[in-house]
Amino acid sequence: MHPEMESLRCTIMRAGTSKGIFIMKNELPSDPKNRDAVIRAIFGSPDIRQIDGLGGADVLTSKLAIISPSSRDDADLDYTFAQVSFDSDIIDYRSNCGNISAGVGPFAVDQGLVNVVAPITTVRIHQTNTGKIIVAKVPIKDGKAAVEGDFHIDGVPGTGAKISLDFSDMIGSITGKLLPTGNVKDVINIENVGKYTVSIVDVAIPVVFIKAEELAMKGIETPEEIEENKGLMNLIEQIRSRVAAKIGLVDRWDLAASKSPYSPFFAIVSPAQDYTTYNGLEVKASDIDIVSRLLFMLRMHKTYPGTGTVCTGVTTRIPGTVVWEVLKKEAQDRLQINIGHPAGIIPVESEIRKEGGSIELKKAVFYRTARKIMEGRVFVRKKVFIK
Numbered sequence: 001m002h003p004e005m006e007s008l009r010c011t012i013m014r015a016g017t018s019k020g021i022f023i024m025k026n027e028l029p030s031d032p033k034n035r036d037a038v039i040r041a042i043f044g045s046p047d048i049r050q051i052d053g054l055g056g057a058d059v060l061t062s063k064l065a066i067i068s069p070s071s072r073d074d075a076d077l078d079y080t081f082a083q084v085s086f087d088s089d090i091i092d093y094r095s096n097c098g099n100i101s102a103g104v105g106p107f108a109v110d111q112g113l114v115n116v117v118a119p120i121t122t123v124r125i126h127q128t129n130t131g132k133i134i135v136a137k138v139p140i141k142d143g144k145a146a147v148e149g150d151f152h153i154d155g156v157p158g159t160g161a162k163i164s165l166d167f168s169d170m171i172g173s174i175t176g177k178l179l180p181t182g183n184v185k186d187v188i189n190i191e192n193v194g195k196y197t198v199s200i201v202d203v204a205i206p207v208v209f210i211k212a213e214e215l216a217m218k219g220i221e222t223p224e225e226i227e228e229n230k231g232l233m234n235l236i237e238q239i240r241s242r243v244a245a246k247i248g249l250v251d252r253w254d255l256a257a258s259k260s261p262y263s264p265f266f267a268i269v270s271p272a273q274d275y276t277t278y279n280g281l282e283v284k285a286s287d288i289d290i291v292s293r294l295l296f297m298l299r300m301h302k303t304y305p306g307t308g309t310v311c312t313g314v315t316t317r318i319p320g321t322v323v324w325e326v327l328k329k330e331a332q333d334r335l336q337i338n339i340g341h342p343a344g345i346i347p348v349e350s351e352i353r354k355e356g357g358s359i360e361l362k363k364a365v366f367y368r369t370a371r372k373i374m375e376g377r378v379f380v381r382k383k384v385f386i387k
Helices: 032-043 098-110 223-228 230-246 253-259 306-315 322-326
Strands: 005-015 018-024 063-069 077-084 120-127 132-141 163-166 186-190 194-203 205-211 265-270 290-296 336-341 344-355 358-368 370-381
Touching: 005 032, 005 098, 018 032, 018 098, 032 063, 032 077, 032 370, 063 098, 077 098, 098 120, 098 132, 098 163, 098 306, 098 358, 098 370, 186 230, 194 230, 194 306, 194 322, 205 230, 205 306, 205 322, 223 230, 223 290, 230 253, 230 265, 265 306, 265 322, 290 306, 306 322, 306 336, 306 344, 306 358
Parallel strands: 018 063, 077 120, 205 265, 290 336
Antiparallel strands: 005 018, 005 370, 063 077, 120 132, 132 163, 163 358, 186 194, 194 205, 265 290, 336 344, 344 358
16 A cells, blocks of 8 residues: 555557557446546546556557446456547547457456457447447467467558457447538538538447548558648548538537547548668568558548448549449458558458448458557556545
């Protein structure tokens, strides 16, 4: 016991190309205001270095998974995702992170929250932010989540055990509709600037897709090059904010940056082409089917998010979308497509079935690796806990 600090059990996991803190719900205060104050203290937010907490001062490492017993009969556990800002006091619970989702199954196995079956344990995850089910298949070694394997994901050194994540329940995750506006394309008008053609699709998370040429881009720019172009970043947020209002995530577009910075994602797509990743890898057009650069939390994603991967994959199946138009023709009917992102390539499998005017999602699967990095107790000042 420390006279001035409380301690809470938690685990730090690398999940996909993100890193997050995993914590049981009963470790946190039940009052939402108190809970959020404690979460900010755990991460060291708001502070751009997060120097007084566990956060990594990056949007890909300032993530939280809250785990609890399932509130649904058709799931093994509940998982709530939180994106914790490091330059403001915002904690965004509006959406999910697909990469962090990859750590939920292994966490559940290692914590004894599910019945373990070798060689693969299936974990049905109730994703509470969206109210949807994720089905994770976790490789097992000696009763624990396997770590070693031969599966590599770009953006993470080495290889690991291959985890399958099925997001086929994720149509209309936030808006309730695959196409939130009912259109495969919409035109967003920015006063005194111009009109921009986008596709707005909601599978796993709402994503705004736009062709790179509409933004006077090649599409293969690095995250640093994009973020350094302040005029471009401002235009992107102008478009994204208006879409956020259009699909009902905020009441006014000028509130989107503060009220809904995480969702919708913003993806800039272009045809397959050769490029060099920001970390020096050569990506060949022959190995990919489409190129994408994605922004969230008003910043560039350095790899590609799992939820964005699912949404991009499904959008390639919808004729008339801007994604479908830039996809390689020979990939339009292929189960798997390969997306070229800033750090390499990510594959995704997706299949839809059209019946009348509706679209049924038959398959939306991607693959990740994950591992536990640290397990222990995090210390928070007692004065943070609101009595």
